[in-house]
Amino acid sequence: MLYGVKDLRIEGTPTPRVEAGEVLVKVKAATTCGTDLKIFQRGYVEKIIKLPTIFGHEWAGEVVEVGEGLEWPEKGMRVRAGNSAPCLHCTMCQKGKYNLCENMIWLWGAYAEYIKIPARMVLVNTQEIPTHVSYEEAAITEPLACVLHGAEEAGIKLGDSVAIIGAGPIGLLHLLTAKKIGVEKAIVIDLVEERLNFAEKLGADETINAGKTDVPEAVRKLTNGYGADVVIEAIGLQASWEQALKLVRKGGTVLEFGGCPPGTEIRVNPEMLHYGEVTVMGAFHTTPLHFRKALNLIASRTIDVRPLITRRMKLEEIREAFEILATSKSEIKIAINP
Numbered sequence: 117m118l119y120g121v122k123d124l125r126i127e128g129t130p131t132p133r134v135e136a137g138e139v140l141v142k143v144k145a146a147t148t149c150g151t152d153l154k155i156f157q158r159g160y161v162e163k164i165i166k167l168p169t170i171f172g173h174e175w176a177g178e179v180v181e182v183g184e185g186l187e188w189p190e191k192g193m194r195v196r197a198g199n200s201a202p203c204l205h206c207t208m209c210q211k212g213k214y215n216l217c218e219n220m221i222w223l224w225g226a227y228a229e230y231i232k233i234p235a236r237m238v239l240v241n242t243q244e245i246p247t248h249v250s251y252e253e254a255a256i257t258e259p260l261a262c263v264l265h266g267a268e269e270a271g272i273k274l275g276d277s278v279a280i281i282g283a284g285p286i287g288l289l290h291l292l293t294a295k296k297i298g299v300e301k302a303i304v305i306d307l308v309e310e311r312l313n314f315a316e317k318l319g320a321d322e323t324i325n326a327g328k329t330d331v332p333e334a335v336r337k338l339t340n341g342y343g344a345d346v347v348i349e350a351i352g353l354q355a356s357w358e359q360a361l362k363l364v365r366k367g368g369t370v371l372e373f374g375g376c377p378p379g380t381e382i383r384v385n386p387e388m389l390h391y392g393e394v395t396v397m398g399a400f401h402t403t404p405l406h407f408r409k410a411l412n413l414i415a416s417r418t419i420d421v422r423p424l425i426t427r428r429m430k431l432e433e434i435r436e437a438f439e440i441l442a443t444s445k446s447e448i449k450i451a452i453n454p
């Protein structure tokens with residue numbers, strides 16, 4: 117149970133009772149996420165998570181109970197679901213912007229033995245996992261879905277150069293996705309050498325250590341003096357959001373992907389937008405379509421997420437897991453197995 121910043125407690129809770137249309141799942145694997153770490157370290161956004169709550173949102177498991185009135189899924193089925201389900205009838209949903217749904221429901225509670233899928237989520241955002249895909253791989257569907265949505269919005273194309281700020285789990289998923297789209301050059305920027313080495317192993321063409329190098333200059337050097345076609349910020353800090361603006365070429369796109377702390381403001385140079393025709397955009401969360409795409413890409417190993425799991429721990433060790441994530445330089449994602 118998460119009670120507040122750095123206040124994670126292990127407690128017994130009753131197994132959720134299943135009502136009509138709901139499904140109970142025995143969690144087989146949950147994966148830690150940058151969002152979890154951010155909420156653990158610096159607080160939360162009330163709209164998305166209400167405390168205290170069972171923590172964690174990336175998971176997969178086995179159906180143990182199916183509520184009345186459902187023809188699908190079946191008991192014993194391997195599934196993943198959530199972490200969100202749009203209402204499908206608000207104005208945003210009617211515009212096709214399901215990720216911006218006014219009545220979105222969110223599901224927390226992955227770091228537990230059992231998790232209950234709400235009725236709407238059973239219908240809108242639950243998928244069966246193919247037998248050759250492990251539970252921990254399937255759990256990574258959620259962050260990959262967010263990344264796919266962002267990459268689509270940014271319009272990354274075959275032959276583009278892409279600069280990614282941040283080599284955490286999200287930055288690395290952006291790297292894997294950009295490489296599959298067929299970018300000419302993927303440049304990864306981070307402060308931690310171990311993470312840059314890891315990015316190289318995953319296919320980064322160039323890496324830049326922001327602690328040792330002038331980043332805008334280095335990116336220009338790697339892009340014939342122009343800057344990258346697409347820049348992706350995958351950290352969520354004012355400084356890196358502003359830095360992203362300095363790495364893009366004229367006519368290029370900046371995707372500000374990482375969520376900043378509330379109240380953050382950034383400075384944008386209007387000349388860059390006007391004379392330089394730079395597009396600066398944000399991307400939030402993802403849609404049920406992208407959840408399906410993400411699981412399919414994981415299942416076909418088109419995007420192989422297995423290397424991102426760098427450690428496995430037990431549910432009882434969850435606090436330790438977050439301490440490790442907060443301090444480690446080399447851990448990417450920890451799979452939590454109840």
Ligand SMILES: [Zn+2]
Pocket residue numbers: 149150151152173174258259
């Ligand atoms: Zn996540």
Ligand SMILES: [Zn+2]
Pocket residue numbers: 202203204205206207208209210216217218219220
């Ligand atoms: Zn809606």
